[in-house]
Amino acid sequence: MKIWIRSLGASLRMLVVATVVLGVAYPLIGLAAGLALPHQAEGSLITVNGKVIGSSLLGQDFAGDGWFHGRPSASNYDGLASGGSNLGPNNPALVAAIADRIAKVAAREGVAPARVPADAVTASASGLDPQISLAYAELQVPRVAAQRGMSEAAVRALVAHATTGRALGVLGEPAVNVVTLNAALAGRQ
Template sequence: MTSFAQQTLAGLRLLLVLTLVLGLAYPGAVWAVGRLVPDRADGSLVRLDGEVVGSALLGQVPPEGEGWFVPRPSAAGDGYDPLASGAGNLGPENEELFATVQERIDAVAAREGVDASAVPPDAVTASASGLDPHVSAAYAELQVPRVARERGLDEAEVRALVADATTGRSLGFLGEPGVSVLGLNLALAERGDAGEAGGGAGATG
């Protein structure tokens, strides 16, 4: 057998082995491990009455009406578009960004009935991905009076729901606690309060 033929057979054997290992065995092992945590492997889907209404990993357009918690702004596509994840890429001294943030401050302050100085940064700025599903505890707290008023609830009841939807720091020490807006709105939807029925917690963009 010539040297060329030997090299060809060796290459074919290597191709076969790598195809079996990297094309079948490795993907199969990853899939099997993923089945051990199916919720996360399937995208951490959130369901209401058996229907998928969103993902715990992605922010989304809030339902219509004043009786819901509002997420932070999004620069992903037309807003919360998982196919166009990204930030606005405008610098901190950009006049357009400054004007947009000021408009958002005024809008949030008017909606929540507070002074502009009380509006937290995440209420008026988009996250780097544009898909952050959480807001700060400060922004959630700012919205409690409005949601409670619109739904005819005691503020303490709404704050209890906020506490249930609050996650701690990553690994116990990274970042700050966050409040899942989708989880919070689902908790409100499950209550079925007559004070606010518009939209539905599963409204997406």
Template sequence: MTAVPPSHPPGLLRPALGLALITLLVAGLGYALLATGLGRVLFPAQAQGSLLEHDGRIVGSSLVGQPFVGARWFVPRPSAADYDPMAMAGSNLARGNPALQTDIEAARQAVAAREGLAAADVPDELITRSGSGIDPHIGPATARVQVARVAAASGLDPARVQALVDAHTQGPTFGLFGAARVNVLALNLALDAQAQADGAE
């Protein structure tokens, strides 16, 4: 009669558990701590969420779009998620969906009236939602069409407002990837600082 070998040979269970524990600690906890530590040292601002401050308080992140109410501010792209980072999403409507076409046309007319433009001159960025719903950037041309409104509402010279747009226009990443862009929150903070400086003079 042939003996049936045990399913777990004696003496192998302890090394297996030890190896599993070491792997868990090194690959799980150790790697995470190392990556987090290096991130904080090499990229301190990004590791903290790329937060922006104004008058000593955090007002947002340069990575997350947010709404601005009032004619004196530049506005970002519309958001299907109401700018909620926990609910990032696009509209999920197909390009041929009649509801999407209706929404776009209504937005086009509203933006044209707000900016004093012909409907045909309204940039697509101001009437279509980004895939994430929290895109913090707009293109330079999209910022440019808002300059006249922002200048009139804030009491600043349009040339100075345009200069702020130019100063906050970022080129493609590494000169290769993406397109030129303007961070709306950073631009509005600079606009507010400019208005305060002019008021103090």
């Protein structure tokens, strides 16, 4: 009977500790982190001339040579269908799609297929990421500048403004938010 009472006491203490940690402290830490994020205060919606054109958190398709293009999306940028294609790297359909995308990007940008960055032809895991690599943005600068009648230096300045650094200063690579960048271009019209 003594061992049963000791076990019951230990179980009740563990229940109280788990309730405090998981039911109070963890949710409060999550709430504090959420309030500290910049998008909580300012929102992620992007407006140009008073009209909402998108979110800085979700990629979208931009048609036409006067815009920067983002990564391909397996869900056609549908936030309700977020996800990848689930095709493996050796799947013939994926290999063919990537080869087709490389040819299209190389032709559109007027470069050799070997110069096309990987993020130009592969979707992100969610299919909704608005960021591209600096290499892919730089590849598109001459086309966008020519289409918009702008200098390449002016377009590069907009790219620099839409570039975010590494998370926490060390994680990942700098990236260019295509939605923010194209909003800046739209604001110049």
